[in-house]
Amino acid sequence: MSCQTRYLEEQRSELVIFINRSITTENNERGSGVPLTKMNGTSSWPEAQWPNTQLLTISYELKQNFTFTISGSMMDPPKSLIVSLETGANDLDENVVCQLAAKYYENKLFISNGKIQNEEGLNDTMTAGDLLDGSNFNIGFGCRDDYYMDIYTGSSFVQQLELNNSIDTIRYISVDGNVQSIDTLSYNFGDGLRGDLIYALPEWPRPQWPNDNSIVFLIPRTLQTQSGITISGSVPSNPDSLTISLVSEQSNTNYSNIACQLDTRFNENTLNLNTVVYGELQDVKNDQSITANDILSGSDFNISFTCRSGNGENVFDISSNNSYIDQVPTGHDFSDIRYIVLEGNIDLVKTLEFHL
Known part of the structure; x- marks a missing residue:
């Protein structure tokens, strides 16, 4: 099977799962699918291969006690917000290290140490609405150690997650959903980078x-x-x-x-x-x-x-x-x-x- 054929098949499979989970929106979002990265020919900026994905590069190798926060705003009314921490690998099943998905029309929140499938990872303590302050979101990730990630919204603790991959493999943050803007990405380096x-x-x-x-x-x-x-x-x-x-x-x-x-x-x-x-x-x-x-x-x-x-x-x-x-x-x-x-x-x- 050629690379192009394989890629189209993966896209088709992803779309079927996507629709079955009912996480898609009128904006043709890809939901909790995984963006591949590519080089665009004229520079080495990584690009998402999904039209509504916003892709950010991690600025420094993640280490224990680092925290990083991404903030922005949603369109009105909010429909979905998916934030993924990714390795950039082309394998759809191995790329995602951590994923958070908010489905606002069902007011459900999902968190997983991989690509969310079949609505796994439902958080019973919080809802999708708890991620928003008005139309704004502020989601933080704390690197407890190499394999444990703490997730926050604002100053509220959401969940601790055991990862299948070490935090130092994370290269990208991808954001999906009907997001109006990503405003800030901030890092706190714990005890500091010497x-x-x-x-x-x-x-x-x-x-x-x-x-x-x-x-x-x-x-x-x-x-x-x-x-x-x-x-x-x-x-x-x-x-x-x-x-x-x-x-x-x-x-x-x-x-x-x-x-x-x-x-x-x-x-x-x-x-x-x-x-x-x-x-x-x-x-x-x-x-x-x-x-x-x-x-x-x-x-x-x-x-x-x-x-x-x-x-x-x-x-x-x-x-x-x-x-x-x-x-x-x-x-x-x-x-x-x-x-x-x-x-x-x-x-x-x-x-x-x-x-x-």
Whole structure:
């Protein structure tokens, strides 16, 4: 059987199960089916092979005590919401590590450590409506250990789930249903990611940096105007530097493709904002009244980058601890940005939040 024929057969089988479970809607959602991932030919952004699936890439290998939360809003009236944690494998039966499905027309909630079939995994303590605050949802996943996941909605505990796959196999979050928007994806790294730990990225080439003492995160999906990124953490006593770079994917992902960079030198008390296009450093207006020490609150940092477009120009607005620093015009398309790289004297990275 050819790959194409096999894929069509899998789609047909999935649709039959889908309809039998009555979880489909007028919006032609795929319900608790499993999205395959593919490369789209011009870039290595993963794409869902289902028209109504929204696919987010996990930004860092999941570990014990990590939590991550996805929030958004539903259309009115809500019909279904399906959130899946997936490996990205092509095998329909092995791809899903954890799945939550809310059927609002029956007010039922299902949770399973695999693809939900035959309405298994019914939660008797909560209902589909319990996942919503008005039209908004906020669903959290806590990595208790390698094989146990705690699921939350808002601040309420929903269920603990024993997984069949280790949490470090999870690469994607897929969201289905009549979802109006996905607003945020945020991570809390428990005791924090230490600056001397390096993670080899699962799918894409790791950026090539002279400094190996770095932490690299993946952007969860295409950035666009109004998207934002906020990173918080701490530096040790008497740090020398902290550098945060937003990096575009090119044929050679290195210092040649920095869309935006905040570079602080604490030993000189200087702060520079940079952008590099194909190896050429672009002039960026810097407010010299703002120094490296201004971005710290004690030993803590909280830096935000917000995408903005106007007059044919892409710009990053940069803030520190909610105080505006400056803007950085960039010669890069927001959609090309794939990595966040942190370098320098980093004690811990504590949280990472994306406004999508």
